[in-house]
Amino acid sequence: MLEIHQLVKKYKNQTALGPINMTLHTGAFLGLLGPNGSGKSTLLRLIAGVTKPTTGKVSWNQGNMSEVTLQDIAFLPDSNPFPSWMRVSDAIQFTNLFFPDFDHQRCNEYLEEFDLQSHQKLIHLSKGNLAKVKLIVTLCRKAKLYLLDEPLEGLDISSRKKMLLLLARLSHDQCSIILSSHHVREIDQLLTDIVILKKGEVNLQGDKDTIQANMGLSIEEIYQDLFQEVLADDFTAPL
Amino acid sequence: MEFDKNLPVYWQIIEIVKLRIIRQEYPPGTMVPTVRALADEFCVTSNTLQRAYVELVREGYLISMRGLGYKVTDEKRKLNKLRDNALEERFEKLHEDVKKMGISDVELCKLFDKYMNREELEK
Numbered sequence: 311m312l313e314i315h316q317l318v319k320k321y322k323n324q325t326a327l328g329p330i331n332m333t334l335h336t337g338a339f340l341g342l343l344g345p346n347g348s349g350k351s352t353l354l355r356l357i358a359g360v361t362k363p364t365t366g367k368v369s370w371n372q373g374n375m376s377e378v379t380l381q382d383i384a385f386l387p388d389s390n391p392f393p394s395w396m397r398v399s400d401a402i403q404f405t406n407l408f409f410p411d412f413d414h415q416r417c418n419e420y421l422e423e424f425d426l427q428s429h430q431k432l433i434h435l436s437k438g439n440l441a442k443v444k445l446i447v448t449l450c451r452k453a454k455l456y457l458l459d460e461p462l463e464g465l466d467i468s469s470r471k472k473m474l475l476l477l478a479r480l481s482h483d484q485c486s487i488i489l490s491s492h493h494v495r496e497i498d499q500l501l502t503d504i505v506i507l508k509k510g511e512v513n514l515q516g517d518k519d520t521i522q523a524n525m526g527l528s529i530e531e532i533y534q535d536l537f538q539e540v541l542a543d544d545f546t547a548p549l
Numbered sequence: 550m551e552f553d554k555n556l557p558v559y560w561q562i563i564e565i566v567k568l569r570i571i572r573q574e575y576p577p578g579t580m581v582p583t584v585r586a587l588a589d590e591f592c593v594t595s596n597t598l599q600r601a602y603v604e605l606v607r608e609g610y611l612i613s614m615r616g617l618g619y620k621v622t623d624e625k626r627k628l629n630k631l632r633d634n635a636l637e638e639r640f641e642k643l644h645e646d647v648k649k650m651g652i653s654d655v656e657l658c659k660l661f662d663k664y665m666n667r668e669e670l671e672k
Contacts, residue, residue, distance in 0.1 A: 337594070482588070499552050499593055
C-alpha cells in the first residue's frame with residue numbers, strides 16, 4: 311500500500327506541487343490526470359524517489375522509502391533513461407542488472423508482438439518505437455508498484471490499443487499502477503481511482519465510480535469542464 | 550469493447566455476463582471464463598472483473614468454486630428469474646418511452662402486434 315502524507319515540493323519558495331495526500335491499495339489502477347505543467351511528472355518523480363520532497367512523506371507498506379522498497383517500484387520517466395549508444399538488448403540487460411525481477415520471456419513476447427528487434431540501436435529507432443521499448447522494459451519487471459509517466463505518448467493508435475491490453479494484464483499480478491495522462495478517454499475503462507491535478511494542486515481525487523455517480527458525469531466530461539476553464543483563464547490573463 | 554463512459558464499468562460487465570447466461574452462451578452449471586480471460590476480453594483490470602463476478606455471486610447467478618473459478622447456477626428458478634427480470638427491465642423502458650410520446654397502453658399493444666406481424670412477414 312502506498313501512502314502519501316502532506317507531500318509538498320517547492321522550488322525557491324515557490325510551491326510546484328502539493329500538498330498531496332493519498333492512499334493507494336493493491337489492485338488499484340490510478341489515473342493521474344491533468345494538463346501539461348499540472349505537476350503529474352513531479353508527483354511521480356517524488357513517489358519514485360528520484361526527486362526529494364520539500365516536506366511531507368511517501369511510505370510504502372507502512373515503511374519509509376529505501377533502496378529495498380524501491381526494488382518494488384517500476385518507474386517509467388517521461389525522459390529517455392537509456393544512453394543513446396545502447397541497442398534494445400543493452401537496455402534490457404541494463405534493466406535486468408538493476409532489477410532481478412525482470413521477466414525475459416515476457417519481454418521477448420512483447421518485443422515480437424510490437425515487431426521490435428533486440429539488435430536495433432536506440433538512436434535509430436523512431437520516436438514511437440523508442441517509447442515502446444521504454445514501456446516494454448518497464449512492464450517486464452514484476453514490480454509491486456508501476457509508475458508510468460505518459461506511457462502511450464508518441465505511439466500510433468493500433469499500438470496504443472495493444473499497450474492498453476498489456477496494461478490491463480499487468481493488473482493480474484497483485485500490484486498497483488499509477489498512470490499519468492491527459493488523454494482521459496482511452497484509459498477510462500482501466501481506471502479504478504482518479505487524481506486530477508490543476509496547477510500543482512489536487513482538484514479532485516477518489517474512487518472513479520463514486521466520483522462519476524456523485525457528479526453525474528463521465529471522467530472525461532469532468533476533465534473537460536475543468537480545463538476549459540483553465541483555457542479561458544489563460545486567454546483573459548493580462549499580458 | 551466500447552463501454553458507456555457514464556456508467557461504472559463493472560456494472561456494464563455484469564449486464565453483459567447476465568445476457569450471456571440468459572442465451573446460454575454460458576450454459577447452466579458450467580464454468581464461466583476465468584477472471585483473467587474475461588478481463589482480457591474487455592481490456593479491464595482483474596479487480597474490476599472480480600468485482601462484477603462477486604456481485605453476480607451475491608445475486609445468486611454465479612457460484613464461487615473456491616480456487617477453481619466460478620460456475621453458472623443450475624437452479625432453474627433462479628435462471629428463469631434472471632430472464633424475467635431482464636425482460637421486465639426492457640419492457641419498462643419501452644413502456645416509459647412510448648408513454649412520453651403520448652401513446653396509450655391499448656394503442657401500444659396494437660402497435661406491438663403490428664410490429665411483430667411485420668417481423669413475421671419479413672421472415
